[in-house]
Amino acid sequence: MADPTSVTPARADAVTLRGGDLPWRPVSPALARVRLITLGIVLLPLLVVTGVLAVFVTKWALLGTLALVLVGAWVAWVVGRQVSAISWVELDEEIVIRKGRLFRSLVSVPYGRLQYVDIQSGPLARAHGIASCEIHTASPESGGSLPGLPVAEAEALRTRLAARGEAQRAGL
């Protein structure tokens, strides 16, 4: 209500678990890169250990290497699908965040219920220019988080949310 121009003029009842015809906005693909790098950091030492074992101790350790490679490939595939499934849309009075493919979730948080908005980014995420935006209400389970927003976008989102939250503030 504070700034009607930047709000998607969509009816809230078009919100569906699978998206529907709302202008859902995806998060940055850099998030997938960041998550893959994290995966690599975890898997690489293990790969090295199994490789060394295979060379110096027993050939059977190669089985472990194979398993690690398979797990890594699977997780990489899942990461790609997960990241592409995260999307959000700002409606007149709510922000809706959608996540997941196998386990889908959809959270609709009214601006008037926002307590505060957190923006976080670790060193790796910062290097890729993304940040995560976490939305908190009075209930710890009802907030939503939006990982992988470009930093400028995250800041802008926070400003918008704060302004609308102030305008539509409701008592507890």
Place this chain on the structure above:
Amino acid sequence: MLLAVLGYAASQLFDNFLSSFGFGDVVAPVDVPPDADGRGDPFQQAVAHPLLALVGLVLFVGLIALVNWVSWRFSRFRVGGGQVELRQGALFRQHRQVRLERVQAVELSRPLLARALGLARVVVQSAGGSDSTLSLSFLDLSRAEALREHLLELAGRNDEVTTDPADAVPHPVVPLRPVLAVPNGRLFVATILHGSTIALGALIAFGLIGAGVRSVGPLALAGIPALLPVAIGIAWGRVKELLTHGNFQLADAGTGVRVEEGLTDLRATTIPMHRIQALELVQPLWWRPVGWWRIRVNVAGSGGLGEGEGHRETTLLPVGTLDDALVVLALVAPGVPAAAWDRAVLGEGGDPAWRGQTPAARWLDPISWRRKGWSDVSTAVLLRSGRLTRRAVAVPHARIQSLSLRQGWLESRLGLATAHVVPAPGPVSPVVQHLEVAEAERLLAEVSARARTARRRSEPFRVPLAPDPSGLVDWTRHPPGAFEPERP
């Protein structure tokens, strides 16, 4: 005043006394090996001497008493400028203030010893966890009562204003109207009728039968030591329940409900009506033959997770008949008609007002899929579930924090989704499982529309201008002006 010192000191002393035993155990273990040169540690020898130990203990207790006396002497509080302030400590000073509009509940706590001395502790709870609790221990009972009334009156002025401007005038303090009391006998039986005790009873009966059979007898006996801690744990849990909810009384305090309970530590809490975020009416399976129900609520703030002093009252009826429950519900949730509650707890499928009951959910929930559903009444959304343990939850539209839908992969296969209506945290977590996807989406749309209008109706949160009650400033014996708070 002297009584207050004694009461405070004695209560603290008792706590410290207990911990001092723990201390004693640490410094004087029974079997200390002697030092290399054959002598024991002189300190331990000294402590080991009974007379010295006694003197030490007396000195220790005296020191604690002195410290407590000093700490009591330096505690002051005042009500004014729209806030409650408490200053404590001589050496390490602490200054805590709670703004009146943030006051969630004002509780009167009376531990056994304080009760004997005619004292009471006033606990002011505010949003923001147990750390934000302000505890005034101890005051004379009459003064504590007056202070509680006054705080509630001041805090109650910030009630959300209703649409009718005639209703918006400050609520006068209404005399308490007793609503109901739970007899201790019924509470006792209800406490025993609990899943854990029934399981234990069945286990014991089984064991006794087993002991009768010769071949299994020794085996059954061998199981006793393993069972003992479990039994003690269960018994303790039950006794605690009994201690907490004994002497339960509920009264209508105009802007809130007043709950008085506690077998030994009698506590009185007033929950402002507008702080109630969600209600739950539940009947465990074992209560069904006797027709008993329990009401629990989520109260804004720390959500019943806190314990001890910051304990938040969340049980509005520990045990009662359906009629009792409906009386309480009519008081705290006037927007939900009794008939709706009736259908919410007893109804099953085939009701036009209730949506849900998805046949496809049979695969995930063969027993109670017919019960799972939701309904929309004028001011709240009602959710029901459970065929064995019947459960009905109401969340006022104006209290919905957010809505969410979840879908696991099995649900996805069956075309189902689970809807969560999220209020402020507490023991009640409203959820309708396994709705058809389209139905869940409809719930999301309809309930968010209702929540939207309800939010608009409720007045934005404003900082109230609570009057400075000169009569209440600095209630300790220090003259007014002796304590000047820093003004920001």
